[in-house]
Amino acid sequence: MVAIPGYANEISIGLAPHAPPELRSLLNKAIAGLSSAEINDILFGTLLTNQPFTLRRFISRNPMTAVIMLSLVVAVVIAALLVVIWYRERALRRIREQLYVDALTGQWSIQRFKLEAERALCADPEAARAIVYIDIKTFKYINDVHGYDAGDLVLRAIGGHLAGKAEKGEMTARITADNFVMMLKTTGDEQRTKARAQRLLESLPSLPALRPYHLSFNAGLYFRADGETDIASMIDRANYARGVAKRAAMPNMLAPYDASIRESLRQEKELEGMMRTALKRGEFVPYFQPKVDIFSGRMVGAEALARWSHPDQGFIGPDKFIPLSEKNGFVVEIDFHIYERVCALMKQWLAGPLEPLPISCNFSRLHINDEKFHDRLEDIAASYGVPCKFLELEITETVAMENTDSLVKLMRQLQEKGFRIAIDDFGTGYSSLGLLQKLPADVLKLDHTFVDAFVERSDRVIIEGVVKIAGGLNMNVVCEGVETLEQVEFLKSVNCRFAQGYFYGRPMEAPEFERYWAMTNKREKRPWPKFEKPPAGVIKKL
Numbered sequence: 242m243v244a245i246p247g248y249a250n251e252i253s254i255g256l257a258p259h260a261p262p263e264l265r266s267l268l269n270k271a272i273a274g275l276s277s278a279e280i281n282d283i284l285f286g287t288l289l290t291n292q293p294f295t296l297r298r299f300i301s302r303n304p305m306t307a308v309i310m311l312s313l314v315v316a317v318v319i320a321a322l323l324v325v326i327w328y329r330e331r332a333l334r335r336i337r338e339q340l341y342v343d344a345l346t347g348q349w350s351i352q353r354f355k356l357e358a359e360r361a362l363c364a365d366p367e368a369a370r371a372i373v374y375i376d377i378k379t380f381k382y383i384n385d386v387h388g389y390d391a392g393d394l395v396l397r398a399i400g401g402h403l404a405g406k407a408e409k410g411e412m413t414a415r416i417t418a419d420n421f422v423m424m425l426k427t428t429g430d431e432q433r434t435k436a437r438a439q440r441l442l443e444s445l446p447s448l449p450a451l452r453p454y455h456l457s458f459n460a461g462l463y464f465r466a467d468g469e470t471d472i473a474s475m476i477d478r479a480n481y482a483r484g485v486a487k488r489a490a491m492p493n494m495l496a497p498y499d500a501s502i503r504e505s506l507r508q509e510k511e512l513e514g515m516m517r518t519a520l521k522r523g524e525f526v527p528y529f530q531p532k533v534d535i536f537s538g539r540m541v542g543a544e545a546l547a548r549w550s551h552p553d554q555g556f557i558g559p560d561k562f563i564p565l566s567e568k569n570g571f572v573v574e575i576d577f578h579i580y581e582r583v584c585a586l587m588k589q590w591l592a593g594p595l596e597p598l599p600i601s602c603n604f605s606r607l608h609i610n611d612e613k614f615h616d617r618l619e620d621i622a623a624s625y626g627v628p629c630k631f632l633e634l635e636i637t638e639t640v641a642m643e644n645t646d647s648l649v650k651l652m653r654q655l656q657e658k659g660f661r662i663a664i665d666d667f668g669t670g671y672s673s674l675g676l677l678q679k680l681p682a683d684v685l686k687l688d689h690t691f692v693d694a695f696v697e698r699s700d701r702v703i704i705e706g707v708v709k710i711a712g713g714l715n716m717n718v719v720c721e722g723v724e725t726l727e728q729v730e731f732l733k734s735v736n737c738r739f740a741q742g743y744f745y746g747r748p749m750e751a752p753e754f755e756r757y758w759a760m761t762n763k764r765e766k767r768p769w770p771k772f773e774k775p776p777a778g779v780i781k782k783l
């Protein structure tokens with residue numbers, strides 16, 4: 242037999258008591274006759290093959306060990322599950338914290354505000370509540386001039402102040418950049434709530450963090466209708482009223498959402514619904530306003546301005562439909578439509594007796610990141626056989642401030658194709674003069690506010706400076722909104738050579754504009770004049 246270390250077993254062969262004695266002797270003999278190898282085979286075969294390890298057998302043989310092992314396994318599984326749950330909870334808590342707290346102000350986030358406000362409104366459908374929507378008027382100025390840290394401090398101070406003013410059951414949050422919202426409890430007395438919201442607004446500029454900047458605010462106020470629970474639409478309405486306050490151009494103006502606003506919102510919705518059909522029917526038409534060389538009185542170009550020739554409402558101005566179509570993106574279609582109509586007219590004009598002059602079209606900010614924009618413009622011009630040099634694109638200063646890098650890239654692509662580019666409404670966006678240097682523009686259009694306040698000495702110095710710098714950068718400067726001879730004289734005195742405004746001509750329909758063109762430019766032909774670059778010293782002195 243082979244000894245198996247650590248293993249001992251006795252083997253017995255049982256025989257029934259009544260088994261014949263011969264059998265016992267026979268068995269004894271048989272065992273005696275077996276070799277050790279055969280005995281090993283029998284033993285291993287019996288012990289290891291015929292009795293395989295089974296859990297059942299193990300448990301029945303070692304019940305205590307089995308219980309301990311099972312408990313251990315269960316404990317490990319439970320521990321693992323607990324760890325997973327704990328991690329998930331922690332992650333969820335963090336996400337919730339991030340989502341529910343405005344990282345900048347440390348106050349409620351807008352998500353939390355909406356959730357809590359809706360919960361409160363649903364819990365008490367009768368409760369009188371009002372939404373105040375507050376916007377800082379010239380916040381961008383703080384960021385641009387004093388830096389983002391200063392801007393952050395201002396926002397934090399406002400967030401903290403509003404949260405401090407919120408009574409039990411009221412709530413506040415920062416909605417976006419410099420816009421805040423607050424839900425006020427009201428007693429049903431709208432005048433009292435209005436007065437409280439107005440006081441709240443007026444308390445903001447004198448907060449210590451805000452005092453150095455002399456800030457002003459616009460706000461809208463919306464009173465909850467009975468049973469109203471849709472907080473998003475309540476905020477929208479308060480915001481709409483804020484837009485009305487903004488247009489009033491008064492310091493710390495608060496506008497309540499009233500019947501007239503409701504009506505204009507209804508009209509907006511109606512106009513919005515009609516726009517697509519109107520475009521198909523060709524109801525959007527370009528009007529043309531001349532740009533004039535104030536020294537010679539000759540027209541040097543014109544701007545195409547969109548008008549909606551509505552079959553029932555007559556002519557609708559772009560101030561009604563451009564901002565609206567910017568919100569829903571339809572302005573992109575309107576811009577291309579006007580541009581195409583300008584190209585079609587330009588084709589006729591280039592073939593006729595009129596002196597060829599460039600016409601500018603306005604393009605919304607929504608085009609700036611469109612990779613195909615420049616190709617599409619070129620294709621349209623080419624389809625009418627119009628050289629790109631007769632087309633100018635007006636892009637507002639605020640777009641240039643927000644998307645400087647993408648705009649510079651786009652401007653270069655457009656200029657390579659021969660288009661001219663104008664920076665529109667310059668002076669409204671608090672952009673620095675350094676921005677001008679970055680923008681490869683051909684024309685700088687000074688906003689009409691420059692000549693509105695031309696009497697002020699400080700403005701005069703600024704305009705003079707801008708004209709010189711733009712000249713130094715090889716840009717033509719056109720002053721917009723010129724209405725009086727006095728303004729023209731002022732522009733002459735600061736060397737601003739080009740003007741556009743009612744003094745020279747209102748926006749006109751194509752046939753009237755053609756007559757104007759023929760009248761003012763009938764003698765010799767002159768190309769659009771370029772400013773002579775002033776000596777370097779002149780620019781350095783500024």
Ligand code: C2E
Pocket residue numbers: 530545546547548558559560563572575576579602603604605635665666721722723724741742743744748
């Ligand atoms: P804008 O580009 O600054 O155009 C100048 C606006 O000033 C025009 O208003 C013009 O009629 C008005 N204006 C011109 N001269 C005078 C003046 O001497 N005094 C006064 N008080 N106003 C003057 P309009 O035509 O109502 O256009 C308003 C704005 O709508 C435009 O401002 C432009 O931003 C936008 N717009 C017009 N057409 C289009 C278009 O086809 N596409 C896009 N995206 N925007 C357009």
Ligand code: CA
Pocket residue numbers: 544603635665
């Ligand atoms: Ca323009």
Ligand code: CA
Pocket residue numbers: 665666686688721
């Ligand atoms: Ca303008």
